[in-house]
Amino acid sequence: MTFAYRLAALALAAGVAAPAIALADGKSQFNDNCSACHQVTGKGVKGAFPALAGSPLVQGDPQLLTTTVLNGRAGMPAFKDDLSDTDLSAILTYVRSSWGNKAPPVKPADVAKARVAAKAGAKARGLQAH
Template identity: 70%
Template sequence: MLRHAFPALAALGLVAGAASPALAAPPGQTLYADNCSACHQVTGKGVKGAFPALAGSPLVQGDGKAMAGVVLNGRAGMPAFKDDLSDAELTGLLNYVRTAWGNKGKPVSFADVSSARAQSKAGAKARGLQAH
């Protein structure tokens, strides 16, 4: 019985020797690695002439809501992530990038990200109503 419970207990961190939460990646780091690092690099330095650096970027360290809008909607060849990331995931991702590689961006709140998403949806509907 205990043999079958051990994997579940280990997954919850309830067994000695289980992975320590202190060793876990910061929130957003895994999302960055999975979604952003191929272009912006693990170091955040980007690829000159192709993908902008996030390390030291004024956009990254500036208005968090504006940064959320860029990630939600994409820009200049960057894909939009509005259909791929939840507000909670995006909040973690943005806060990781805003503090990684020496960046000094203020934390972005879940409410800021939700507001940016709502503003993005409203803007998309308004553009869709324009006559051609």
């Protein structure tokens, strides 16, 4: 059983809403994977790592944001091999609803869809005529 499912089971037993637990897990995952660059405040580091607080990318199209995190961009590492759909969903939902951001959650199924699309796009780019 994954960590997120154990948290949800504990939440049900304790009478705590599961979305609150998922948001807490997203915060924990963000702190573990993203805060070194984007900071726990979401303000980033000027000139080096972009702010996530108030970011149009963060609050915009969730598929574009998800694809960016899966594949990386500029100096940002790709997380496609490091994070599950559930973990990435939790992180993105946390980021999209923190520091004044007010964007809808990202579901694990949305991450799975973006992952499949990103893989298909990578294979298509690899087919070049010589």
